Amino acid sequence: MQFYFIRHGQSQNNARWVENLSYQGRTEDPELTKTGYEQARHLARYLSQDPPPRSLPVPEWNPQNVCGFEITHLYCSLMIRAVATGTIVAKALGLPLTAWLDLHETGGIIAIDEETEERVGRPGNNRAFFETHYPDLILPEDLGEEGWWNRPVEEYEQRPVRARRVLDELLDRHGDSDDSVAVISHGAFFGYLMSAILDLPSMPPPWFGLSNTGIARFDFQEERLMISYVNNTFHLPRALVT
Numbered sequence: 001m002q003f004y005f006i007r008h009g010q011s012q013n014n015a016r017w018v019e020n021l022s023y024q025g026r027t028e029d030p031e032l033t034k035t036g037y038e039q040a041r042h043l044a045r046y047l048s049q050d051p052p053p054r055s056l057p058v059p060e061w062n063p064q065n066v067c068g069f070e071i072t073h074l075y076c077s078l079m080i081r082a083v084a085t086g087t088i089v090a091k092a093l094g095l096p097l098t099a100w101l102d103l104h105e106t107g108g109i110i111a112i113d114e115e116t117e118e119r120v121g122r123p124g125n126n127r128a129f130f131e132t133h134y135p136d137l138i139l140p141e142d143l144g145e146e147g148w149w150n151r152p153v154e155e156y157e158q159r160p161v162r163a164r165r166v167l168d169e170l171l172d173r174h175g176d177s178d179d180s181v182a183v184i185s186h187g188a189f190f191g192y193l194m195s196a197i198l199d200l201p202s203m204p205p206p207w208f209g210l211s212n213t214g215i216a217r218f219d220f221q222e223e224r225l226m227i228s229y230v231n232n233t234f235h236l237p238r239a240l241v242t
Contacts, residue, residue, distance in 0.1 A: 001171075001174045001177055001179050001180075001181060002180045002217065002218070002219055002220075003170065003174075003181050003183075003217070003218040003219075004069070004180070004182040004183070004215055004217055005183055005185060005190060005193065005218070006043070006085075006182055006183065006185070006213060006214070006215050006216075007184075007187050007212055007213060007214050008040075008184055008185070008212065009033075009036030009037060009039040009040040009043070009081065009084070009085045009212050009213050010032065010036035010039060011031065011033065011081040012027060012030035012032075012033055014030075014033070014036075014212065014242065015033045015035070018242065024114055026112065028109050028110060028111050028122050029109055029125065030080065031080050031081065031084065032084045035240060036081065036084075036085070036212065038240055039212050039213040039240055040084065040085045040089065040213060041088060042235045042236050042240065043088075043089060043213040043215075043235055043236075044088045044091070044093070045092065045235070046234070046235030047069050047071060047089060047093060047182070048069075048093050049069070051067045051068040051070070061219075063228045064228065064229070065217070070180050071180050072095075072179045072180045072181065073174065073179055073180070074086060074090055074095045074096070074097050074098065074181075074183075075097075075099070075103065075181070075183045076097055076103065076137075076184040076185070077099070077100065077101070077103035077104045077185055078104060078124065078143075078148045079186070080125070082103070082184045082185060083099070083134055083137060083184075085184050086137075086184040087134060087136070087137070089184065096136070096138055097137050097138065098138040099137055099138060099140060099143075100166075100183065101140055101148060102162050102165055102169070103183055103185040104185075105185075105188055105189055106186070106192070107153050107154050108121055108124075108149045108151065108153060108154045109123070109147075109149035110122065110153055119153045120153070121149060121150075122147075123146060123147025123149060124147040124149035124150060125147060126143070126144065126147050126148070127139060128145060130143075156203065157203070159189075159205075160195060160202035162192070163189070163192035163193045163195065163202070164196045167193065190216070191207050194206065194208050210230070211241055211242060212242045213233070213235070213236065214230075214231040215231070215233075216229065216230040216232070217229055217232070
């Protein structure tokens with residue numbers, strides 16, 4: 001299995017931080033900025049590039065994906081910035097986009113009181129919202145009308161457990177296969193998932209920098225794990241790297 005972890009395009013909260021070094025005025029489930037949508041379109045073109053003509057030699061491993069990606073499965077979290085990014089990619093690839101709840105960013109859907117800085121879990125969007133705005137997204141069967149999050153803030157000790165659960169489920173679904181799997185997820189969660197993959201200490205997790213729409217590739221082979229790259233942004237013009 002080839003596994004591609006991809007961060008979403010730039011969100012409104014990401015842009016606020018760059019402008020103000022503060023999340024004041026943040027929203028609990030931000031949409032993509034104009035830059036974020038442009039990044040997603042560049043990502044989609046990159047992932048959907050055609051393989052070279054058969055007359056050219058094709059490397060057996062293709063570590064830099066010069067021969068294309070040939071993605072077979074595409075997942076995203078239920079946070080709007082990931083769904084919006086994944087929707088653009090799915091259309092370019094001609095693949096279904098499947099929501100995977102556990103791919104969400106650390107903490108979950110959170111509102112922060114700007115005076116007390118208290119963090120409160122919020123419901124998140126419900127089935128009706130996604131069916132209206134993202135009708136092609138394959139939703140979890142148990143997603144109802146109360147919102148997909150609808151619980152307290154995810155505690156720190158819960159995060160490595162979730163990362164391990166994602167890794168185990170990924171391997172159960174695709175590990176013993178030639179599938180090429182891409183997930184659209186989030187930067188902070190990437191540290192926890194990397195800790196699970198590499199069996200590193202996860203409290204606190206190491207921080208692996210991942211730009212908006214940055215790509216990390218992992219090849220799960222029979223006898224070893226090969227990491228081809230982390231934070232690949234070759235698809236982005238310099239002005240769009242955030």
